[in-house]
Amino acid sequence: MKTAGIAIDKWKLAIFKRHLDAAGYSYTEHPGLTADSLILKVKAEFVAPLQKVVEAAQMECKLS
Template sequence: MKASIVIDRWKLPIFTRRLKATSFSYEEVGPLTADTLTLIVLTENAQALAQVVLAANKEAAQTKARK
């Protein structure tokens, strides 16, 4: 399965670290808008990927709150 994840540019380091830590590889395929990036992840375990995305978004929300 191919999953697309669209994130704000500033979230990339968080997503990169979390995806790599859980052995997901991704391809950066460019922006959707000027401030976003699209990542493509190939996986057979959508549920595990969803958990990584949730955790990364939670971390990003906490990071943004500290700024």
């Protein structure tokens, strides 16, 4: 099992949580590098499927 770190702006959290939950990933939230960001540590067996989930979440953020 690998751990991937995903840095996001705080306003994106609900979108990323929805996508990660729907895909069945477990994750924890950690403080980011700035006050308006955070790090999601995601457990994943393989990175490629996780990348597709992250890209979909990012696209939804871009369109919102």
